[in-house]
Amino acid sequence: MLSSNGGDEPTFTRIKIPPNQPRLISVSGEADRYVLIEDLIERNLDLLLPDLDIRDVSKFKVTRNAEVRRNEEVAEDLVDMVEEVIEQRRFATVVRLEVDADMPDGSLAILKDQLGVDDREVFHREGPIDFEDFFELIDLDRPDLKPPAWSPKPHPRLGSLASDTRDETKSIFDEIKHGDILAHHPYHSFEGTVQRFLNAAATDPDVLAVKAAIYRTASDSKVIQSLINAADNGKQVAVMVELKARFDEKNNLEWVRQLEEEGIHVAYGTVGLKTHTKTALVVRQEEDGVQLYSHIGTGNYHSGTAKGYSDLGLLTADRDIGFDLTKVFNFFTGPTLDDRFRKLLIAPVTMRERFTEMVRREAEHARAGQRARIVVKINGLEDPSMVEELYRASMAGVEIDLIVRDICRLRPGIGGLSENITVHSIVGRFLEHARIFYFENGGSPEWYIGSADWMTRNLDYRVEAVAPVEDTQLREQLRFILEASLTDNRRRWVMQSDGTYEAVSSDDDPVRDIQEILMTATEAAFDNGYGPGMIVDTDLIEETLLVEDVTESETDARSEVSDEADLDADEKQTHSDGGDLSVFDVYSDHWYRPDSETYDWAVRTAEGDRRYFKTREGAQNRLQTEYK
Numbered sequence: 001m002l003s004s005n006g007g008d009e010p011t012f013t014r015i016k017i018p019p020n021q022p023r024l025i026s027v028s029g030e031a032d033r034y035v036l037i038e039d040l041i042e043r044n045l046d047l048l049l050p051d052l053d054i055r056d057v058s059k060f061k062v063t064r065n066a067e068v069r070r071n072e073e074v075a076e077d078l079v080d081m082v083e084e085v086i087e088q089r090r091f092a093t094v095v096r097l098e099v100d101a102d103m104p105d106g107s108l109a110i111l112k113d114q115l116g117v118d119d120r121e122v123f124h125r126e127g128p129i130d131f132e133d134f135f136e137l138i139d140l141d142r143p144d145l146k147p148p149a150w151s152p153k154p155h156p157r158l159g160s161l162a163s164d165t166r167d168e169t170k171s172i173f174d175e176i177k178h179g180d181i182l183a184h185h186p187y188h189s190f191e192g193t194v195q196r197f198l199n200a201a202a203t204d205p206d207v208l209a210v211k212a213a214i215y216r217t218a219s220d221s222k223v224i225q226s227l228i229n230a231a232d233n234g235k236q237v238a239v240m241v242e243l244k245a246r247f248d249e250k251n252n253l254e255w256v257r258q259l260e261e262e263g264i265h266v267a268y269g270t271v272g273l274k275t276h277t278k279t280a281l282v283v284r285q286e287e288d289g290v291q292l293y294s295h296i297g298t299g300n301y302h303s304g305t306a307k308g309y310s311d312l313g314l315l316t317a318d319r320d321i322g323f324d325l326t327k328v329f330n331f332f333t334g335p336t337l338d339d340r341f342r343k344l345l346i347a348p349v350t351m352r353e354r355f356t357e358m359v360r361r362e363a364e365h366a367r368a369g370q371r372a373r374i375v376v377k378i379n380g381l382e383d384p385s386m387v388e389e390l391y392r393a394s395m396a397g398v399e400i401d402l403i404v405r406d407i408c409r410l411r412p413g414i415g416g417l418s419e420n421i422t423v424h425s426i427v428g429r430f431l432e433h434a435r436i437f438y439f440e441n442g443g444s445p446e447w448y449i450g451s452a453d454w455m456t457r458n459l460d461y462r463v464e465a466v467a468p469v470e471d472t473q474l475r476e477q478l479r480f481i482l483e484a485s486l487t488d489n490r491r492r493w494v495m496q497s498d499g500t501y502e503a504v505s506s507d508d509d510p511v512r513d514i515q516e517i518l519m520t521a522t523e524a525a526f527d528n529g530y531g532p533g534m535i536v537d538t539d540l541i542e543e544t545l546l547v548e549d550v551t552e553s554e555t556d557a558r559s560e561v562s563d564e565a566d567l568d569a570d571e572k573q574t575h576s577d578g579g580d581l582s583v584f585d586v587y588s589d590h591w592y593r594p595d596s597e598t599y600d601w602a603v604r605t606a607e608g609d610r611r612y613f614k615t616r617e618g619a620q621n622r623l624q625t626e627y628k
Helices: 037-043 078-091 106-116 132-138 167-178 194-201 222-232 249-261 319-333 349-369 382-396 456-460 472-486 514-528 618-626
Strands: 024-026 034-036 058-062 094-100 120-126 181-185 207-214 237-243 265-267 278-286 291-297 309-316 345-347 374-378 398-403 421-424 435-440 446-450 462-468 492-495 501-503 572-574 580-582 601-604 610-613
Touching: 024 037, 024 132, 034 037, 034 349, 034 610, 078 120, 094 106, 094 132, 132 349, 167 194, 167 291, 181 472, 194 207, 194 222, 194 278, 194 291, 207 222, 222 237, 222 249, 237 249, 237 319, 249 265, 265 319, 278 319, 291 319, 291 462, 345 349, 345 456, 349 374, 349 382, 349 435, 349 456, 374 472, 382 398, 382 421, 398 472, 435 472, 446 472, 456 462, 472 514, 601 618
Parallel strands: 094 120, 207 237, 237 265, 374 398, 398 421
Antiparallel strands: 024 034, 058 094, 181 309, 207 278, 278 291, 291 309, 345 462, 374 435, 421 492, 435 446, 446 462, 492 501, 572 580, 601 610
């Protein structure tokens, strides 16, 4: 706020921080000392605004709605539409106004009026506004302020990084054909696994075609260059580039133009859907016929984020998966998406239905006294229908562990509804981005990885792919990841029934950091030479999740409570003769002890169903809920 002399009505002047200048200005002669450019400008406003009375200086930041709506059905050209959306985003509705904590009321009132925001959208900030530019401080040579550096390791089955000679390209396809490979980034090198797979496809003379779906990729993407090299070498190349990947539209537009200039068949996206699947397909002529090699990942084909995001990728020569991927890529250039797939779960056509079936199947197993457990690791759980299915499964007695890094709509630990559900969240040096799904299925376990979260947008409005993991050794690696995550006492938070989170502390126990554990396991595998991607330390996990089919006979035989001394006051009721009886005595006809290695307690509900519990407390609460 300023005026030309002390008596004039003050006027509002906005000074934009130049985006083409560094935010952190180094202090001359002082190592590792910086001043913010906005503070530098503020201290020198007399040079910028001479002969004016500066009454107040406050900093603010505006966040606009990134979701600029356009009707794709009537858009004549998707590229033009996306370019228009990028331009319109500059003038979109303001959804957040961040201001200095001490901004005067008069200045704030002007901003609110001009930007059309109310108090709910105003946030007062102490200290600097917007910390995004502080990332460059990480590059300072200050090892005393950083965790030990981590360098991703080559996958032991693919050896060290080497030039793409004929022998090398042959060996990677032979290795995949020999058995599926599970890469785990950033523990395994992206360049030595996914990038090497694509480089080999580009140079191998026996490769006929290469197809890839790109959602986000680096600005200097070697993935794109591999696809261009493949086209130059006479391969048939088809690329699906999702132009509607939020905040990456401009980068993806540039890649589309470069790919098209190289004569590559590019699909831009699908009307009404975003293509979020992370998949690639290589078609290769071999002595016994045409072979399909597939990559199904949980993360983007982005070498940069692969160093900081924790993601999984399956390299497989499974013919059924290859046929399924062929259908998906045909959809990108064809009219409709097939709803018949051999192994893959594909959104939006089969995935929701199959996940729902698998959750309900676990509930049926639990009611029948069979092994039933669900462990899911995802980024978000928001879909109301999936939340309801999980509640119903919990009520049936299914033990459920959900490792959800971000938003979770479900509330765990509510008696009679979700007492069998635990929600965890892990926040560490790497962004937990992998999606893993485990269903115990009565002793015939099923494991999956893929691109989809349990969000409505993923299940209904995106093209997603989730693949089964069937190799026992790879399942052991996935089990290690999940079980070690569930016992982490350094990076893990557990949601309470009111939606708040509590950090898990090690107390007097040894510190268990899942990401440190996985780094150690990867280094051990690398040092061990050819073999699995990680050396699984079975001392760190209980191995309760199944990797192979087991048989288990369970009966409805009831056993008595062996130790009444453990009963607490809440478990007792007063009998008519004045004596104290436990809930289990009062309702003795409504519970029993199943012959199960998984559950210790079973309750017969008023509707005639059975609910199974691992703890006495859970069975007690259910009896009180049903019959008290």
